[in-house]
Amino acid sequence: MAPPASASAFLRALKAEGLDVVEVGDWAGHNRNSKGAWGPVHGVMIHHTVTKGSARTVDICRKGYSGLPGPLCHGVITKDGRVHLVGYGRANHAGLGDPDVLRAVIAERALPADNEATVDGNRHFYGFECENLGDGKDPWPNAQVEAIVRVGTALCRHHGWDEESVIRHLDWQPGKVDPRGLDWSDIKKRIAKRLGTKTPAAPAPRPTVPKRPVVDLSQLVAAARTNPRASGQPVTYSGVRTVEAALVDEGLLAKRYSDGHYGTTTIAAYSAWQRRLGYRGTDADGIPGKTSLVKLGQRHGFDVRN
Structure with a gap:
């Protein structure tokens, strides 16, 4: 069980990890809490935005769009490596996902295949959108990748989690591909190194249809x-x-x-x-x-x- 960090503790954790943080408007009070519970939190989820241009990307993630009100995440990681905080609390970023994946995140073990969409991820995950077109060709600059590593590290350090608590949207919800083009094995190794834990082993082959425990x-x-x-x-x-x-x-x-x-x-x-x-x-x-x-x-x- 992990209650979400307070907004001030969240901000301190990010800054303590050496991140360049931009506070956007009333981010600390901008949320979707009226629509459902926020917490307990079990991990951090990374996405790509399918947008171009930092200012436009941040604005969309803060306000949302027709049919999906903002905030669409807690922070936007732009290509220059800055983290723009756009909301805090329940955010429309994760959607429904796989209960087997949630259990694996809680246990901090290798993830099974995601083949169900029945659990409310907006309740249980911190969410960060990364400025990227998501076409597999748009590059991931070093500054942005380092910021992703430090964001994951910051929240793992705050809650006492390890690198297995940082996942991708594609790990959670069937049909999702984000963050496409990002070397996830490298991300996890770098988070583990910053946390001082062992280097994560290569992921085991995933079963096509995971069995119920x-x-x-x-x-x-x-x-x-x-x-x-x-x-x-x-x-x-x-x-x-x-x-x-x-x-x-x-x-x-x-x-x-x-x-x-x-x-x-x-x-x-x-x-x-x-x-x-x-x-x-x-x-x-x-x-x-x-x-x-x-x-x-x-x-x-x-x-x-x-």
Whole structure:
């Protein structure tokens, strides 16, 4: 779980990373919050604009256009490497995307193929539009690429995320191609280097149709009963990560505790989920039962077996 940074903290994070930031009008209060929730946030999404000319690009991203009101992002990264802040809060940039991708972002692991559009990305991602025609020929100047790296680094550093929390629009929504022509492997390596983390491995081949995760109830219960007493962060059952990712998206578990260890923090988060369903007393002890787990899976795209 990560509540969005305040507008002032967002601005400080960008400037602290050495970015040239331009504040456009009333950016900090310009948003679409009246249309839906903003947060919890889980990552940063990068786009291209299919426009030419910095002033025109910034104006479109701030105001929007017929059928899609602005802001269309939080910041516009122009070809000169400047970051123009045009809005803050809910913005019309991500649209509906794949729940499997969201779970992977939360878990900070390699992304599956995006083949669904059912989850509200405007709620969960910071968005940055980059001035580029998106035809695969328009160049990406070094100053602009460096700014993309620093934007991703700034927000990862603020929230304690790693480079896997920075994704492209094409990773999120079927049919999208942006940011086209950008060397994404290089971007991620440079973010990792700035963050001081390990260089990300080459992405694994993506399945054509990702399968829904399956959580084994008996193994999950065993982890819940044994992990709290274990030292360190043992990953005794891989399905714990699936459940923790769902609890993060429910706003019940901080993302930094989504580590595969069903410890006391995860027990408290699952107990809160049980209470949300109406359970009380020993029925809300944080140890999963089939009914509560099935309901969590129905909301977050995994199946349950005994």
